[in-house]
Amino acid sequence: MAMTESLQKVDHTALKVNQLxxxxxxxxxxxxxxxWLTLLVALVMLLGTLLKRPGFGFVYSGxxxxxxxVKPEVLMDNPQPHRFAQGFGGVVMLAGAIALFGGVSxxxxxxxxxxxxxxxxNVFGGFCVGCFVYYWxxxxxxxxxxxxxxxxxxxxxxxKGARLDDDH
Amino acid sequence: MMITEILERALLALILIGxxxxxxxxYNRIFLLRIHxxxxxxxxxxxxxxxxxxxxxxxxxxxxxxxxxVIQQLVEQLGESLQVVEVDVLQQPELARQWGILSVPSTIxxxxxxxxxxxxHGVALADKLLKQLSSL
Numbered sequence: 452m453a454m455t456e457s458l459q460k461v462d463h464t465a466l467k468v469n470q471l472x473x474x475x476x477x478x479x480x481x482x483x484x485x486x487w488l489t490l491l492v493a494l495v496m497l498l499g500t501l502l503k504r505p506g507f508g509f510v511y512s513g514x515x516x517x518x519x520x521v522k523p524e525v526l527m528d529n530p531q532p533h534r535f536a537q538g539f540g541g542v543v544m545l546a547g548a549i550a551l552f553g554g555v556s557x558x559x560x561x562x563x564x565x566x567x568x569x570x571x572x573n574v575f576g577g578f579c580v581g582c583f584v585y586y587w588x589x590x591x592x593x594x595x596x597x598x599x600x601x602x603x604x605x606x607x608x609x610x611k612g613a614r615l616d617d618d619h
Numbered sequence: 620m621m622i623t624e625i626l627e628r629a630l631l632a633l634i635l636i637g638x639x640x641x642x643x644x645x646y647n648r649i650f651l652l653r654i655h656x657x658x659x660x661x662x663x664x665x666x667x668x669x670x671x672x673x674x675x676x677x678x679x680x681x682x683x684x685x686x687x688x689v690i691q692q693l694v695e696q697l698g699e700s701l702q703v704v705e706v707d708v709l710q711q712p713e714l715a716r717q718w719g720i721l722s723v724p725s726t727i728x729x730x731x732x733x734x735x736x737x738x739x740h741g742v743a744l745a746d747k748l749l750k751q752l753s754s755l
Contacts, residue, residue: 577741
């Protein structure tokens with residue numbers, strides 16, 4: 452198990468808003484047939500991963516949080532699995548966008564729906580599949596995957612540990 | 620793009636979303652089947668009375684702000700015909716594991732024979748719990 456001191460403050464509301472934004476944009480892209488929107492979502496997700504923050508975190512920090520529509524939920528957690536999940540999702544989205552621009556719409560929309568479904572599982576079911584994969588790779592000893600789930604937490608689920616006051 | 624094409628795609632999206640929620644419902648049914656016959660030792664439980672097994676943790680904000688007030692409201696409303704056992708998953712991780720609880724808040728409704736009949740992952744509002752209790 453991870454030592455407590457290796458955990459960091461992670462705002463799970465920011466993560467949820469990020470995933471919900473991805474879901475809504477992907478649905479809009481699918482219904483209105485907007486491949487460019489899927490590409491935009493992919494790029495924002497990948498950029499967010501590089502910057503080590505939720506890609507659509509600005510929706511939360513710049514709009515919903517100041518308006519008081521959502522409240523922070525800061526928990527001691529590993530941010531790395533969440534970044535991995537977003538990065539992996541971004542790569543799948545990018546592959547989907549490329550497929551759409553390449554005329555392989557079945558594959559393209561399938562990949563977009565895959566990311567949408569996994570984001571939905573995270574938002575509505577509280578289970579981060581990408582984080583689960585990260586912890587699984589960690590158990591296999593894959594280099595670069597060195598974090599373990601917080602104590603008493605099933606891999607991929609939200610930590611049950613202490614909630615912290617938001618000081619962001 | 621034609622409006623009919625948009626509507627067709629919106630309908631397809633709705634169907635796919637429905638399939639997703641259907642899969643969640645199926646998961647819940649399978650979960651219930653797995654725990655249906657389980658009888659774990661629960662302290663202070665009166666036999667013959669429906670029970671809400673409520674899993675929470677001190678860190679869980681929705682547990683304290685939403686789920687607990689709802690359960691207190693039900694206790695006041697139903698009195699002796701309902702009993703509630705709250706399980707702190709950090710204090711009793713083994714019990715949470717036995718019941719297959721991976722997230723909080725979660726509520727399991729047991730009938731008077733102690734059989735699990737409903738499970739709610741996430742916050743369950745009063746109307747939903749009342750409906751589940753009344754159908755036991």
